[in-house]
Structure formats: structure tokens, C-alpha cells
Amino acid sequence: MANYSFEDFPPGRRFDFAKRTLTADEIIAFAREFDPQPMHMDEEAGRASILGGLAASGWHTSAIMMRMLFDAYLDGSTSEGSPGVDSMEWKRPVLAGDTLGGHCEVLEARISRSRPELGIVRMRAELTNQRGEIVAVCDYINMLRLAGKDADHAHG
Amino acid sequence: MANYSFEDFPPGRRFDFAKRTLTADEIIAFAREFDPQPMHMDEEAGRASILGGLAASGWHTSAIMMRMLFDAYLDGSTSEGSPGVDSMEWKRPVLAGDTLGGHCEVLEARISRSRPELGIVRMRAELTNQRGEIVAVCDYINMLRLAGKDADHAHG
Numbered sequence: 185m186a187n188y189s190f191e192d193f194p195p196g197r198r199f200d201f202a203k204r205t206l207t208a209d210e211i212i213a214f215a216r217e218f219d220p221q222p223m224h225m226d227e228e229a230g231r232a233s234i235l236g237g238l239a240a241s242g243w244h245t246s247a248i249m250m251r252m253l254f255d256a257y258l259d260g261s262t263s264e265g266s267p268g269v270d271s272m273e274w275k276r277p278v279l280a281g282d283t284l285g286g287h288c289e290v291l292e293a294r295i296s297r298s299r300p301e302l303g304i305v306r307m308r309a310e311l312t313n314q315r316g317e318i319v320a321v322c323d324y325i326n327m328l329r330l331a332g333k334d335a336d337h338a339h340g
Numbered sequence: 341m342a343n344y345s346f347e348d349f350p351p352g353r354r355f356d357f358a359k360r361t362l363t364a365d366e367i368i369a370f371a372r373e374f375d376p377q378p379m380h381m382d383e384e385a386g387r388a389s390i391l392g393g394l395a396a397s398g399w400h401t402s403a404i405m406m407r408m409l410f411d412a413y414l415d416g417s418t419s420e421g422s423p424g425v426d427s428m429e430w431k432r433p434v435l436a437g438d439t440l441g442g443h444c445e446v447l448e449a450r451i452s453r454s455r456p457e458l459g460i461v462r463m464r465a466e467l468t469n470q471r472g473e474i475v476a477v478c479d480y481i482n483m484l485r486l487a488g489k490d491a492d493h494a495h496g
Contacts, residue, residue, distance in 0.1 A: 217407070218404070220410060220415075221410065221419055221421065223421065232490075232491065233420055233421070234455075234483075241406065242424070242425075243399070243402055243403045246399055246402070247374040247403065248374070250374050250375045254374075254375060254376060254377065258377060259376075263377055264390045264391075265379065265390070265391060265395075266430065267429065267430055267431070268429040268431075269425065269427065269428040270427060271424065271426060271427065272424050273423065273424040274422060274423055274424050299390075334388075335390045
């Protein structure tokens with residue numbers, strides 16, 4: 185754990201993701217719970233779809249990206265979560281057996297006007313597959329406390 | 341199952357979500373796999389955060405919304421998935437014990453220029469809690485085949 189706080193996120197700083205191979209079982213388990221469309225549940229249905237094979241739900245790809253963000257910089261940090269995502273593009277299918285990696289980068293960082301103990305960091309994450317193709321891009325916001333500051337519950 | 345195809349999505353059409361109560365165990369299970377930040381894993385850490393209690397990961401809220409979309413209109417439909425999301429706002433914390441509901445609505449529908457067998461539908465989903473507060477809003481794209489059309493693999 186790096187125990188990052190807001191001050192550790194200047195624009196341009198980049199964090200690389202550890203690589204991870206996605207199995208058919210993982211794809212189907214996520215889909216069964218959250219997105220049981222045929223192309224996420226069954227190899228043959230995936231091949232008959234425009235995705236071309238058993239493909240992860242886009243929301244599964246996003247959840248995996250989230251885990252990569254956690255492992256890359258959030259673990260032990262002063263993160264207070266996120267108010268949302270400006271855009272989430274699922275650019276190519278993520279198929280069973282694909283190995284995902286990538287990185288995220290700080291686009292902009294400023295201190296909150298209404299909560300001076302909190303910094304607002306805009307970031308972009310890019311996920312790539314084993315052929316170096318970009319499969320997903322996400323512009324998102326991360327709130328992180330300044331070093332040594334507690335959350336202000338008066339606003340919470 | 342309604343077996344909807346592109347033609348069933350005129351602008352303004354609305355689909356209501358079935359209500360669902362989220363347990364602490366579900367929140368922690370999702371977080372353990374995809375987003376193990378303390379406020380998603382532990383009641384006390386959640387109370388010490390700006391979220392004010394054990395709170396679902398935003399990506400968990402999004403995955404639950406996805407399941408609500410499946411149950412509301414995607415099951416049995418000609419859906420070919422989604423190229424992405426224009427915006428995903430997590431407007432309020434979703435806490436253990438909250439009951440979520442909501443609806444989605446068609447914003448715009450057109451036939452793809454490059455894939456005439458496919459329609460592109462822009463939709464907005466809103467999730468509300470048991471107090472009627474909006475907790476999440478998502479503008480997203482759904483691709484659905486026209487009635488009686490197979491996916492065109494030449495482009496897939």
C-alpha cells in the first residue's frame with residue numbers, strides 16, 4: 185500500500201495496472217447475477233452476436249477496471265469515493281481468455297470549494313487487451329482527502 | 341419476457357423497475373471482489389466516511405441498475421449490448437438496507453448507418469431509494485436488432 189492522499193495526484197501522474205486474465209467462469213458468474221443477456225452467458229450465443237464470442241458484460245469490464253484502480257493506487261489511500269463517471273466507453277468486446285492491463289492518469293486536480301478537506305481529481309483509465317487494443321476508456325472523478333484531514337461530517 | 345426489438349423503443353417510452361432491497365452482505369461481497377475500499381467493506385469505516393454508513397460501491401449500484409434493465413425490458417429482446425455510457429452519476433450514497441427502484445426512458449432511437457440491421461437507442465435510467473431520492477442517473481446507449489434481423493458478422 186502506498187497510502188496516497190490528494191497531494192499525490194498531480195496532473196499527468198500515471199499508475200499502471202497489473203495484468204489479469206478473464207475466465208469464462210468469471211464472465212458467466214457476473215452475468216448470471218447482473219446481466220444475464222445470452223452473449224454474456226453462453227459461448228454459442230456470443231458467437232452469434234456482434235461481439236463474436238462469450239463476452240464480458242460492459243459493467244463487468246468496468247468492475248474489473250475498478251479493482252485495477254484499487255490495486256494500483258486506492259488501497260490505503262484517503263479516497264472518499266466518486267460522485268460519478270463522465271464517460272465509460274466499451275470500445276471492443278472483452279472475451280473469455282483475454283488478458284487485460286492498462287493504466288490510469290491524472291487529468292486535473294483541485295481542492296473542493298465546499299469541503300476544503302477534500303480534493304477532487306479527474307482521471308482517465310484505459311484498459312487494453314493482450315493485442316494492445318484499447319477495450320475500455322473511462323473518465324471519472326475521484327475524491328481524496330488532503331493529507332492529515334478527516335472527513336467533514338457536517339456536509340456528509 | 342416481452343421479446344422486444346428496436347421497433348419497441350420510441351422516444352418517451354418508459355419501463356419501470358421492480359424494487360429491490362440491498363443487504364450489507366451483498367454490498368460487502370461485491371466490494372471484496374471489485375472495490376474493497378473501507379467504506380464499502382465495513383460499517384464503522386462507512387460511518388467515518390462522507391458516505392455516512394456501509395455504502396455500496398458505485399459500480400455495484402450500476403451493476404444492480406443493469407440487472408433492473410435486464411428484468412424490465414432486455415430479457416428475450418434483440419439487444420446486442422452497448423458501446424458505452426455517456427454519463428453515470430452516483431448522486432447519493434446507497435446504504436445497506438436501502439430499497440432501490442426507478443425507471444428508464446427512451447431519449448432517442450435511430451437505425452445505424454453502417455449496420456442497417458441494428459438500431460441505436462439512447463436511454464436514461466434513474467434509480468431512487470425508499471425516500472424517493474434519486475441515487476443514480478445513467479445516460480447510456482443500447483443497440484437492438486430490428487425485428488426479424490440477424491446480427492451482421494461482416495462488421496462484428
